[in-house]
Amino acid sequence: MSVLVVIPARYASTRYPGKPLVALRGATGESKSLIQRSWEAAKAVSGVDRVVVATDDTRIRDAAQAFGAEVVMTSETCRNGTERCAEALDVLGGGYDIVVNLQGDAPLTPAWFIEDLVLALRDHPVAEVATPVLRCDGRALNGFLEDRRNGRVGGTTAVFGTNHEALYFSKEVVPFTSHSYAADEDTPVFHHVGVYAYRPSALAAYSRWPVGALEDLEGLEQLRFLERDVPMLCVEVEARGRQFWELNNPEDVARIEAMMVEMNQS
Template sequence: MSTLLVIPARHASSRYPGKPLVPLRGATGEAKSLLRRSWEAARAVRGIDRVVVATDDERIRAHALSFGAEVAMTSDRHLNGTERCAEALAQAGAGFDLVVNLQGDAPLTPPWFVEALVEGLRTRPEMQVATPVLRMEGAALAGFLEDRRAGRVGGTTAVFGAEGRALYFSKEVIPYTGRPYAGHEATPVFHHVGVYAYRPDALAAYGAWEPGPLEILEGLEQLRFLERDWPVLCVEVEARGRQFWELNNPSDVPRLEGMMAEMGLP
């Protein structure tokens, strides 16, 4: 399946302005921007035919070009990365069977997460969108709960049915578990990893819809599909010893740098 991978990146983040240009130091101490690390993660995915950074900001465009990325300049009116991916696809032209949205704040996304999404849509033709979910261990769940108690916007959780069809996504920790879990104990809570694969028809439909109340309340773009009864496939993936986190707040920078150092990522 011919696949376009888009990295949406904007400078005017309300929570963290200039986030794509923030430097992150890996195990060797070399500083690379969040955007460049996300681009390098994209290029490690097998089966991707083209990688494009989609932005509305000249600073991000210039930086992306400096390390060899292809750039699509998109509207500054987009509300989220999915809308920006739709415009990037329109610029790239026809001929792609799938579009992957690798959000520019998740440079630790393992390549097999994305590969699993492509395979999921290949084998489930009735599904329009796919996104990865990762079963949480007790220590990770405790971190999510602590973030919520402290009023921090942490990761997103997902609940889904027996066939993997998404029921809901939330920035709250769902489902309610009722008890604590040991550090490496498996829990019934799934971390939603903010990566998506779409069929082109799904992207075209998405751009024509207004945001619904759940999307607005949660600030989660994928809820627009659920509010319109379009199926989203949750694909369970395995960490395989890799740590994973998104850069949501300035306080996440040392967390990501610590993870990269621990995993030996340059």
């Protein structure tokens, strides 16, 4: 099965304008833009046939082409990354069995997260969409809770049933737990990793549907699938000692840089 990875990136982010071009300094002291680090993460994935950056902004296009990325220009009317992936697939003329959306704010995404995701969707007879989830340890959960206490929208959490099909995603910390956890202790909260694998038919249908009420309230694009009863598989992945965090707010730059230094990631 052929696999296309699309990295959707827009300049006019409401919370963090210009985010894809923000520089992140790694363990060696070298600075690279967020979009370059996300592209490098995608290129490290095995079993992928093509990686493209999808954007509507010439500044992002020029920066991406400068470090060697293939760029697909998409329209300004795309409301989220999933719609941008759908348009990019159309521009490329289709021809792929699985389309992966690696959002351009997740430079710490390990290659095996995406590899496990693609394998799970290939093997699942019902799911139209798959997305990775990572069990939070106490350190990660406390980071979520700290963000919420300070009025910041941090990472997204996921809940799913015994068949691992998604029940809900939220920017609040769900499920609620009153227990205090040690930094290295497993918790019942799962961090939703902002990566999706779609079958092309699901991706095409998504763009035809209006924005759903829950999607609008939470600001989470994947809820459009759940509101339409499209089965979404939550694939539990393992950190293997790696830390993971998305760049959602300016405050996350220092957090991600510290993680790269700690993991000796250049």
